[in-house]
Amino acid sequence: MKAKFKLGASLYCYVGDFTVTMTLEDCIADAVDAGAKGIEILSEAHIPNYPNPSDKWIEHWHEVLASYGAVPTCYDCWVDSRLRKGRLLTAEESLNFLLADMKLAHRLGFKIMRPKLGVISDDLLPDPVWREMVERALPFAEKYDVRIAPEIHSPTPLKSKTVDGYLDLVAKTGTKHFGLLIDAGIFKVREGRKLEPGQWADPILAIDPRDLFPYLPYIFHIHGKFWEVTEDLIETSIPYDKVVAGLVEGGYEGYLSAEYEGDRTLYRGSEQMRRQFAMIHRFTAQAEAAGK
Amino acid sequence: MLEKDMIQQRGFRNVVEDGSMSGFQLRIRTPYYRGIWASLLEGANVTVDGEVFAKEDIRWTLAGTSFSLQELENSSGLRWQFDDAATLTVPKAGGLEPGLHEVKVELRFRASYMPENMQPWIERAQRKITLVA
Numbered sequence: 001m002k003a004k005f006k007l008g009a010s011l012y013c014y015v016g017d018f019t020v021t022m023t024l025e026d027c028i029a030d031a032v033d034a035g036a037k038g039i040e041i042l043s044e045a046h047i048p049n050y051p052n053p054s055d056k057w058i059e060h061w062h063e064v065l066a067s068y069g070a071v072p073t074c075y076d077c078w079v080d081s082r083l084r085k086g087r088l089l090t091a092e093e094s095l096n097f098l099l100a101d102m103k104l105a106h107r108l109g110f111k112i113m114r115p116k117l118g119v120i121s122d123d124l125l126p127d128p129v130w131r132e133m134v135e136r137a138l139p140f141a142e143k144y145d146v147r148i149a150p151e152i153h154s155p156t157p158l159k160s161k162t163v164d165g166y167l168d169l170v171a172k173t174g175t176k177h178f179g180l181l182i183d184a185g186i187f188k189v190r191e192g193r194k195l196e197p198g199q200w201a202d203p204i205l206a207i208d209p210r211d212l213f214p215y216l217p218y219i220f221h222i223h224g225k226f227w228e229v230t231e232d233l234i235e236t237s238i239p240y241d242k243v244v245a246g247l248v249e250g251g252y253e254g255y256l257s258a259e260y261e262g263d264r265t266l267y268r269g270s271e272q273m274r275r276q277f278a279m280i281h282r283f284t285a286q287a288e289a290a291g292k
Numbered sequence: 293m294l295e296k297d298m299i300q301q302r303g304f305r306n307v308v309e310d311g312s313m314s315g316f317q318l319r320i321r322t323p324y325y326r327g328i329w330a331s332l333l334e335g336a337n338v339t340v341d342g343e344v345f346a347k348e349d350i351r352w353t354l355a356g357t358s359f360s361l362q363e364l365e366n367s368s369g370l371r372w373q374f375d376d377a378a379t380l381t382v383p384k385a386g387g388l389e390p391g392l393h394e395v396k397v398e399l400r401f402r403a404s405y406m407p408e409n410m411q412p413w414i415e416r417a418q419r420k421i422t423l424v425a
Contacts, residue, residue: 019294042325082411116404
C-alpha cells in the first residue's frame with residue numbers, strides 16, 4: 001500500500017537561525033529544497049508586527065509560497081491564559097484571542113490552526129475554559145474553514161483525560177472543525193542524546209504508532225518531531241521506521257510536518273532537516289515494499 | 293539581523309542625561325522561540341562585572357517606546373517581537389568605563405502552557421561585550 005501522507009516542515013526547525021542567518025524567505029526556500037511541500041509557521045515568531053502584519057506583507061507571503069510551490073499547512077498559536085498577573089483569562093477573553101488568530105490564519109491561507117492552551121496542573125490539564133472557547137469558536141471555524149487542533153505532546157498520552165475531553169467535544173457537537181495534532185515525540189522510546197545537566201527532554205511515553213489508528217479520523221496534522229538524526233539516518237530517540245510504517249498502514253492523509261527541536265547551533269537545523277527527510281523517504285519505501 | 297545570543301553587542305553604550313552619564317543601555321533579543329506579550333514579562337536583572345542592577349529599576353524600550361516594569365505588566369497589546377531587540381536602560385551614575393564588560397542577564401516571564409510550579413520561566417545569558425563610549 002502506498003503512503004498517503006504528505007511532507008511538510010514547521011519553520012520552528014530554523015528557530016536558531018531565523019533572524020540571525022536566515023530570513024523568512026530563506027527558511028521557506030530551505031524547507032522546500034529539503035523536501036517540504038507544506039509550510040507550518042509560528043504566529044508569534046514568523047509574522048512581522050504580529051498580530052497586525054501589513055497587507056503588503058500578507059501579499060508578499062502568498063507570493064513567496066507560490067514562487068516555491070509550497071502551501072500553508074498549520075498555523076501554530078497560543079492562548080496565553082496567564083496574560084494578566086494574578087488571574088487567568090476568561091473564556092470570552094480566550095475566545096477573542098483565538099478568533100483573532102483564526103482570522104489571520106485564514107488570511108494567510110492556513111486550513112489548520114494549533115492553539116497551545118494554558119494549563120492548570122502539573123500533568124498539563126488544559127484550563128477548562130478551553131471547552132467554552134472552542135464551542136463558541138466553531139461557527140467561525142466553519143465560516144473560515146479553519147480547523148482547530150490542539151497538540152497532543154509528551155507528557156500527555158493518547159489515553160488521557162485531556163484527549164478524552166477533546167474527543168467528547170467532537171462527539172457532542174459533531175463538528176468536523178475540531179480535532180487533534182499529534183506530536184511524534186509521544187513515540188519516543190529512549191533518550192538518544194547526551195543531555196547537558198539540567199537540560200529538559202520530553203518524558204518517554206513509548207507509544208506504539210499503531211495506537212493512532214482509532215484516532216485517525218480526528219488527526220488533522222502530525223509533527224514529525226526530531227532531535228537528532230545520525231549520519232546513518234536514524235533518529236536517536238524515536239523509531240521512525242515504526243512511525244512511518246504506522247502512518248502508511250493507517251492510511252494517514254494529512255501532513256507529516258518535520259519539527260526539529262535539537263541543538264540550535266547555527267546551520268544545524270538545515271542539515272538535520274535533510275537527514276530527517278532522507279530518513280522518512282527511506283522508511284516510506286521500506287513500508288510500501290513490506291505492505292505489498 | 294540579530295546576533296545569536298540573548299545579549300546583543302550592538303547598542304551597548306552609556307546614556308547621557310543633562311550633560312552627565314546617568315546609566316547605560318543594553319539590547320537583548322528574546323531567548324524564547326516566539327515573541328511575547330509584554331504583560332507576561334516579569335523583568336530582567338542585569339549584572340555587569342559583578343554589580344547587580346535590580347529589574348525594578350530597569351526601563352524597557354519596545355517598539356520605540358520606553359516603559360517601566362510596572363507599565364509592561366499593566367500593558368495591553370504591547371509585544372516584545374521575535375525580530376525586535378528590547379533596549380534595557382539601566383541607571384548607574386557615571387555610566388560604565390569604555391572597554392570589555394562581563395554582562396549577565398536573568399530574564400523572567402510567565403509561560404501559560406507550563407505548570408504553575410515552573411513559573412516564572414527564567415532564562416539566563418552571559419556575554420563579554422565591549423562598551424565604546
